[in-house]
Amino acid sequence: MTSAIAIAREFFDACESGSGREVCKNYCHDDATFICQSDVLTDVKTLTEYTSWMKSLLTPIPDSSYEVRVFALDSATNSVSGFGMLSGMHTGEAGAIPPTGKSVKSDYANVMEFDGRKIKRMTKI
Secondary structure, rough: OOHHHHHHHHHHHHHHOOOOOHHHHHHHHEEEEEEEEHHOOOOOOHHHHHHHHHHHHHOOOOEEEEEEEEEEOOOOOEEEEEEEEEEEEOOEEOOEEOOOOEEEEEEEEEEEEOOOOOOEEEEEO
């Protein structure tokens, strides 16, 4: 049986590389929720919406990459935490904002709560 940490890592890799909801849905419940206090993600309430948002984020940052810094399982709560850094250069179109050519780096953490073998909720910090 695949462990929660292995499933979370596969989801994390698919999501952060911009695979979108078609791939990411394999790791999440259909009604999985998403929470983040960032203003840009205020209206994103489901994990499906978030995976689509991540895919669209890679349009203005087509060379984006991520580095996993920490991945850990809390077996008492059946949750997995992943900490990473996203980086790239703004060379693609982003709506009304023309490419700036500036680099971007962002540290972040995701806490993925499981129900069975699928993610039921993710909080982005």
